[in-house]
Amino acid sequence: MLSRPDVAVVGAGPVGLAIAWRCAQRGLRVVVHDPAPGTGASHVAAGMLAPVAEAYFGERELTGLLTASAARWPAFAAELTAATGVDVGYRTEGTLMVGLTADDLAEARRLWAYQQGIGLPVTPLRPSALRDREPALAPRVRGGALAATDHQVDPRRLVPALRAAAERAGATLVPAVVRALSDVDARVTVVAAGCGAAALTGLPVRPVKGQVVRLRAPGGGAPGFRHVIRGYADGEPVYLVPRADGEVVVGATVEERADTDVSAGAVLRLLRAAVDLLPELAEYDLVETAAGLRPGTPDNAPILGPLPGRPGVLAATGHHRHGIVLTPVTADLIADLVVTGTADPLLAPFTPARFAPPEPAEPAPDAAALPGPAAVSGPAAAPGPAALPGPAVSVGRAPSGGPGVVAGPVVPAVESRSGAGPAVPEEEHTWN
Amino acid sequence: MLSRPDVAVVGAGPVGLAIAWRCAQRGLRVVVHDPAPGTGASHVAAGMLAPVAEAYFGERELTGLLTASAARWPAFAAELTAATGVDVGYRTEGTLMVGLTADDLAEARRLWAYQQGIGLPVTPLRPSALRDREPALAPRVRGGALAATDHQVDPRRLVPALRAAAERAGATLVPAVVRALSDVDARVTVVAAGCGAAALTGLPVRPVKGQVVRLRAPGGGAPGFRHVIRGYADGEPVYLVPRADGEVVVGATVEERADTDVSAGAVLRLLRAAVDLLPELAEYDLVETAAGLRPGTPDNAPILGPLPGRPGVLAATGHHRHGIVLTPVTADLIADLVVTGTADPLLAPFTPARFAPPEPAEPAPDAAALPGPAAVSGPAAAPGPAALPGPAVSVGRAPSGGPGVVAGPVVPAVESRSGAGPAVPEEEHTWN
Numbered sequence: 001m002l003s004r005p006d007v008a009v010v011g012a013g014p015v016g017l018a019i020a021w022r023c024a025q026r027g028l029r030v031v032v033h034d035p036a037p038g039t040g041a042s043h044v045a046a047g048m049l050a051p052v053a054e055a056y057f058g059e060r061e062l063t064g065l066l067t068a069s070a071a072r073w074p075a076f077a078a079e080l081t082a083a084t085g086v087d088v089g090y091r092t093e094g095t096l097m098v099g100l101t102a103d104d105l106a107e108a109r110r111l112w113a114y115q116q117g118i119g120l121p122v123t124p125l126r127p128s129a130l131r132d133r134e135p136a137l138a139p140r141v142r143g144g145a146l147a148a149t150d151h152q153v154d155p156r157r158l159v160p161a162l163r164a165a166a167e168r169a170g171a172t173l174v175p176a177v178v179r180a181l182s183d184v185d186a187r188v189t190v191v192a193a194g195c196g197a198a199a200l201t202g203l204p205v206r207p208v209k210g211q212v213v214r215l216r217a218p219g220g221g222a223p224g225f226r227h228v229i230r231g232y233a234d235g236e237p238v239y240l241v242p243r244a245d246g247e248v249v250v251g252a253t254v255e256e257r258a259d260t261d262v263s264a265g266a267v268l269r270l271l272r273a274a275v276d277l278l279p280e281l282a283e284y285d286l287v288e289t290a291a292g293l294r295p296g297t298p299d300n301a302p303i304l305g306p307l308p309g310r311p312g313v314l315a316a317t318g319h320h321r322h323g324i325v326l327t328p329v330t331a332d333l334i335a336d337l338v339v340t341g342t343a344d345p346l347l348a349p350f351t352p353a354r355f356a357p358p359e360p361a362e363p364a365p366d367a368a369a370l371p372g373p374a375a376v377s378g379p380a381a382a383p384g385p386a387a388l389p390g391p392a393v394s395v396g397r398a399p400s401g402g403p404g405v406v407a408g409p410v411v412p413a414v415e416s417r418s419g420a421g422p423a424v425p426e427e428e429h430t431w432n
Numbered sequence: 433m434l435s436r437p438d439v440a441v442v443g444a445g446p447v448g449l450a451i452a453w454r455c456a457q458r459g460l461r462v463v464v465h466d467p468a469p470g471t472g473a474s475h476v477a478a479g480m481l482a483p484v485a486e487a488y489f490g491e492r493e494l495t496g497l498l499t500a501s502a503a504r505w506p507a508f509a510a511e512l513t514a515a516t517g518v519d520v521g522y523r524t525e526g527t528l529m530v531g532l533t534a535d536d537l538a539e540a541r542r543l544w545a546y547q548q549g550i551g552l553p554v555t556p557l558r559p560s561a562l563r564d565r566e567p568a569l570a571p572r573v574r575g576g577a578l579a580a581t582d583h584q585v586d587p588r589r590l591v592p593a594l595r596a597a598a599e600r601a602g603a604t605l606v607p608a609v610v611r612a613l614s615d616v617d618a619r620v621t622v623v624a625a626g627c628g629a630a631a632l633t634g635l636p637v638r639p640v641k642g643q644v645v646r647l648r649a650p651g652g653g654a655p656g657f658r659h660v661i662r663g664y665a666d667g668e669p670v671y672l673v674p675r676a677d678g679e680v681v682v683g684a685t686v687e688e689r690a691d692t693d694v695s696a697g698a699v700l701r702l703l704r705a706a707v708d709l710l711p712e713l714a715e716y717d718l719v720e721t722a723a724g725l726r727p728g729t730p731d732n733a734p735i736l737g738p739l740p741g742r743p744g745v746l747a748a749t750g751h752h753r754h755g756i757v758l759t760p761v762t763a764d765l766i767a768d769l770v771v772t773g774t775a776d777p778l779l780a781p782f783t784p785a786r787f788a789p790p791e792p793a794e795p796a797p798d799a800a801a802l803p804g805p806a807a808v809s810g811p812a813a814a815p816g817p818a819a820l821p822g823p824a825v826s827v828g829r830a831p832s833g834g835p836g837v838v839a840g841p842v843v844p845a846v847e848s849r850s851g852a853g854p855a856v857p858e859e860e861h862t863w864n
Contacts, residue, residue, distance in 0.1 A: 213696075218693070262718045264645075264713050264715075264716045268700065268703040268714065274696070275697065281697075285695060286699050
């Protein structure tokens with residue numbers, strides 16, 4: 001190491017690598033620590049970019065962030081490919097949401113109505129229109145809807161591309177385990193360690209196991225369907241993600257467990273639901289079963305921003321089921337925060353401070369006292385630039401740094417050495 | 433190589449290795465050729481020793497051989513363990529045969545009646561007795577029967593044990609591919625190459641694909657059941673083989689295909705049937721999926737004995753679903769044939785000559801002209817020593833040696849150099 005880096009990123013998954021890339025583009029000296037880049041949750045993930053299909057009741061703020069990030073994906077993928085020559089498998093055929101039985105369809109329609117009600121583009125399809133789009137769907141699939149703007153990318157292509165882009169922009173990868181934040185030395189440390197963030201920061205990030213099966217179309221051809229298909233099959237939620245190279249990802253369980261064993265029951269449920277929706281999958285090769293650990297949080301939303309009581313430490317974790325879709329917005333906003341020391345309003349609902357425990361004597365601000373939630377429709381409706389949370393307090397298992405008021409911004413502004421760097425496309429945060 | 437070996441065995445699966453062991457015990461110089469010992473069908477096989485449960489309509493002669501070989505298994509396993517110190521996982525808890533639905537049970541009962549009718553020990557069990565034996569069976573399993581004498585062994589332990597035994601007895605392994613029988617030079621060549629026998633000999637051995645799933649009891653313990661369980665579940669035949677180390681083998685498909693791809697549909701069907709019969713398996717880890725190619729034959733029976741038109745060449749292939757159970761009897765009888773030049777009557781129904789095409793001018797003997805079938809009850813009821821089939825004729829794709837009468841025995845008698853060698857236990861061929 002020639003000199004103390006400006007930024008140390010802990011974790012070389014998509015989020016960490018994209019942050020490293022964006023920071024290096026701004027001319028910062030960046031080091032990324034990871035003994036095994038890209039082997040965490042992203043290696044198992046299907047790569048759906050699905051703010052519409054993943055818009056659930058009671059998660060409006062998360063939906064806003066997902067929507068904002070999905071809108072950045074076309075330019076993000078194009079820029080990444082331009083920088084590296086790597087095709088990251090970004091596909092825009094859209095997503096079909098289907099129900100196998102009448103009960104499945106009724107359940108799905110409740111959600112579609114909610115999604116339409118908050119302005120998301122869900123288009124119900126007549127059965128004939130559904131089959132026109134995907135003739136391979138089982139005849140007994142009762143109905144469906146199109147989320148044309150829910151796209152996909154291949155995480156196993158994305159990670160090498162991001163790594164190459166970050167390294168070409170000047171970032172350095174260090175293949176070492178970080179057991180405590182004191183292991184790294186930089187002006188700003190970004191913890192993008194997925195589930196590993198819990199031990200490093202004390203943040204309430206917990207592993208949420210997901211099991212996934214990978215199939216391959218026989219004969220080396222492309223799968224016999226083009227859309228991402230998500231559905232319920234006899235009550236079992238399942239998704240099917242077709243890749244151009246013949247792979248089909250079938251996922252995923254959501255289990256409150258911390259092991260990565262693949263269970264017979266999970267594979268059975270996934271395959272049964274998959275074959276019920278798309279019978280031809282029975283003839284596909286089963287090429288991989290895997291389990292990964294998503295970094296879950298108490299409110300299912302990511303944790304993005306300054307770590308209370310730890311000046312110079314930022315969190316970028318807790319992305320749960322949404323790490324791939326949230327990669328662009330996370331990278332952009334965290335890089336901005338590193339450079340300017342000021343948090344974009346989009347980050348406000350996701351601040352680590354929302355999980356800070358109240359101080360015994362003098363209650364610290366909790367989530368309710370933070371700036372109001374960013375509206376789904378984007379910055380125009382959001383509150384002004386978020387003040388950095390203060391006073392910062394220590395969190396649960398923070399390995400060092402007691403409670404106390406932080407003098408000045410938690411994140412020291414780091415001057416960019418190379419001016420603006422490559423233009424980061426401006427995307428509207430509204431859904432269109 | 434010091435001198436021309438007495439016996440060259442092509443194929444180091446269980447059959448080839450056991451033949452090599454038996455021949456080496458007789459004092460013969462033995463070389464076994466295989467680039468990858470034990471990686472063929474036996475690596476996938478479950479290792480059921482099931483002459484009763486596998487006794488099917490119209491296969492009386494095969495049932496007789498299965499029964500004779502299963503009766504040799506206790507002594508064979510004991511001798512192998514004594515010779516090598518390897519526990520081959522021979523277990524004698526017996527096999528439960530069950531039906532999930534009323535239809536499944538009706539189908540199973542037809543077969544049990546046939547098996548009982550030919551004197552095999554099948555004991556129908558009341559549902560309460562069934563559950564006393566295996567409390568983990570699904571409550572909706574309608575009924576079952578016990579085949580107490582159908583045991584199991586672990587093929588992945590068996591192969592290394594046989595290899596060690598053969599080598600300790602003096603056999604040499606040569607890790608080379610044999611592409612034609614002219615590649616090997618020995619007084620007698622034994623083709624024990626499974627599906628590979630077709631290309632080497634022209635015999636009608638075809639690959640019959642079998643897919644198998646391996647589970648493991650969670651927590652490192654033994655499975656929650658002790659018997660081999662075979663059954664029908666909504667028409668799907670399945671078997672579940674528990675190992676002491678926690679493994680459970682779930683098998684198997686029977687497909688007329690020559691690829692070893694694992695298909696989603698096969699894994700789905702196997703897991704569904706397995707979990708239907710034994711619900712706790714859903715919680716087991718799925719640790720392996722695999723496909724192997726059984727060496728099938730036109731009449732489902734093995735091909736054992738002198739190759740017509742190829743003096744000094746013996747076949748020991750075509751064991752199809754029964755390679756593991758048939759290993760002891762195959763090894764004993766082929767070794768006898770090598771040493772004495774005379775075929776045991778038990779071999780008569782399985783001679784390669786039964787597939788010899790008739791000669792254009794003068795019809796050659798076909799299977800119907802061979803000595804009558806060995807009775808199930810063993811040698812006492814079998815015809816006297818079988819004459820070697822003659823005149824020998826060439827078979828389909830034999831790479832050399834045109835049709836013609838062979839002068840003298842097809843297999844030259846090879847004198848044993850060390851007298852009797854280690855005692856091979858005498859087993860009664862009757863079932864008890």
